[in-house]
Amino acid sequence: MTEDLAGGDLSTLRHLNGLAVIGVLRGGPALTLTELSRRTGLSRASTEDVVRELRERGWVGEAEPTAGSVGRPARRYRFRADAGRVLGVDVGGHKILAQVADLDGAVLHTRRVAVGPGLGRRERLAAVDDAVNGVLAAAGRAPSTIWASGVATTGLVDGAGRVTLSEALPEWTGVDLAAHLGRLVEGPVLVENDCRLAALAESWTGVARDAEDVVFLLAGLRTGTGLIIGGRLHRGFANAAGEIGALPAAGWSRARNHLKAWTAPGAVADVFAAARSGDREAAEAVDRYVRDLAVGASALVLTLDPELVVIGGGFSRSADLIVEPLRRELDRWCLRTPEIRVSAFGDEGVALGAVRLALGHVESALNRRPPRGAAAARAR
Amino acid sequence: MTEDLAGGDLSTLRHLNGLAVIGVLRGGPALTLTELSRRTGLSRASTEDVVRELRERGWVGEAEPTAGSVGRPARRYRFRADAGRVLGVDVGGHKILAQVADLDGAVLHTRRVAVGPGLGRRERLAAVDDAVNGVLAAAGRAPSTIWASGVATTGLVDGAGRVTLSEALPEWTGVDLAAHLGRLVEGPVLVENDCRLAALAESWTGVARDAEDVVFLLAGLRTGTGLIIGGRLHRGFANAAGEIGALPAAGWSRARNHLKAWTAPGAVADVFAAARSGDREAAEAVDRYVRDLAVGASALVLTLDPELVVIGGGFSRSADLIVEPLRRELDRWCLRTPEIRVSAFGDEGVALGAVRLALGHVESALNRRPPRGAAAARAR
């Protein structure tokens, strides 16, 4: 706040306009200069200038002109999503999921390694190595061609990429994930909590795509949250935002017990199946679970008044049993019950959020020379 | 989000640099071109150009050169805070407080009108008229010289400046404050909830000046909140953020009863006096109050993980009895207890927030020609 507002150079302006062009081009179809000019608000001549520079830098490429209409066929330009690659890794309790995506965020290769929740630190890190090396091999890419990497893990993460506290995986506390990944790939490694990244994925291309303020609930044996505020991921001062579960009055510590009490441990998913097929006791267990879940969720909703609540995590497969009672409970407590949507990403949302995290870093470096590979691409 | 990124003109750049200069100049002492140039990062020549334009528009004026050092004395430029005036009005339960401030936000004139909480809608609006007309008269200003006005009121406010729900003042629900104030002053009228504006004031020039994420607690017979997230006031999708008090588990609906139970109604402030002088029962009532307050506060803190919690409102005068127990209670529930500070604004914080709201509007219009009066100033 006390920092002086930086004055802008002419190159600043060009940079902004470059960002505008790329913003229009990203994720969309190839466009002509005229279309680009109209969407950016720049004149045609300037647009051309900006595009030429972006082509020289490797960010933009020419696409096949589409014939068929009257007049001279226009050149079409597209964002060169294939100029670089990013890596997203979900280090979960039951699986390691590594994905390689292009600069549009399209996932090109995936590698999944199953692990047990009881696995030790060393073995789990070895599984991470397997997944990452595997997906790099599948992509036919050297580690040096990865521009940035995002990593998702349970627990609290500090700014440097170390896990400061993991309740689900005790041995995991203290792991320096950023350093570990740094040995597998070049480029920056960004580590973040898994629930937050799942939320980020939803607000990026998921069911929360068009919402500014979102509460994401990861519903599973663990209950976690991710908050999108003003379109951006909210982390909090000590990276501890969204930890409403710590408050006993919020009911989350109690919630899972209702499900566990019903059945033998290790088969919690059966509660939902049983409830669906008419088992009275199971239905009541689910009901009690949702009631407790809703208290904490109401605290989040009342605090933030989001446009949207998104349900993700393992239980989101049983959304048919959860959403309606959750809505009813929220109605009881909240002034305005937000819309409730269910994640459509299955168990890949977290990894996708990790991809987005990596992409965010690439975007912030858009003005600088692209890391590597693009230099070679430019020469082609 | 789906909106196209607008490309920038050269005038955009100039505008940004103008904002940079004004940002450096605002609230600070008069500066020389050299100093300005260094702080904005612009060249001296460009700075001169920007300053000349700002002078022509009336935003910047020349100050007396300070002699005494070697070399040709430099001209000094200052932000022309007196080029315009803004109005801030706090429509409270017990008082109407109207303030006229300059463009730096320095309060120049204040008018206070005492009212009773039981006052009807018509009488309360008449009191607002008194306060506003009074402060305008004291300032020797015609209503047309007010560039923008901010109004604080209890209850929920919709985007158009109508009160949609007021629990404290039943007759108040449905009042169109924006329209009413529009008859007293020219220029835009912005209406917002009082707790939020108090929070805004703290994050502007109060004890939360340097914090990005802040939870503001208005502690009084009503308990209210204002949230600053990412340095900006968070309103929520339906303007209902921070209403954690609606959740019974948060304890706020119960909190005030502890104090009321102790004493005859209408003399709640005595509880604190009694507790301070050793009355055991009163101390316990305060303790119970703080315990309940802390549950809801913990929900806010755990959700947002703010850097800071600020206590304001009527009970903040008894902060000595509240802060320490509150800290202890937060320690019980929160993962990380934020720093707790007490507002230093007394009962003027809300009005100051209203001033800030009006100033925000003026700032957003910085590029356009200043509303009125500045045209005359320019001619001088």
Next chain:
DNA sequence: TTAGTTACACTGGACTCCATCATTATTAGG
């Protein structure tokens, strides 16, 4: 082949920022 349509490419002009240098106003010292 020709007319019509659309995009490309070039030019000159306006605006903005910047580096540089001569000029001006003031202080310090002889």
Next chain:
DNA sequence: CCTAATAATGATGGAGTCCAGTGTAACTAA
């Protein structure tokens, strides 16, 4: 009082960026 040193002002020219306008190129349709 005069001179040197100091620091700001003012003016000039150059470079980068955006823009409007115009002629040229490429393609379709009749």
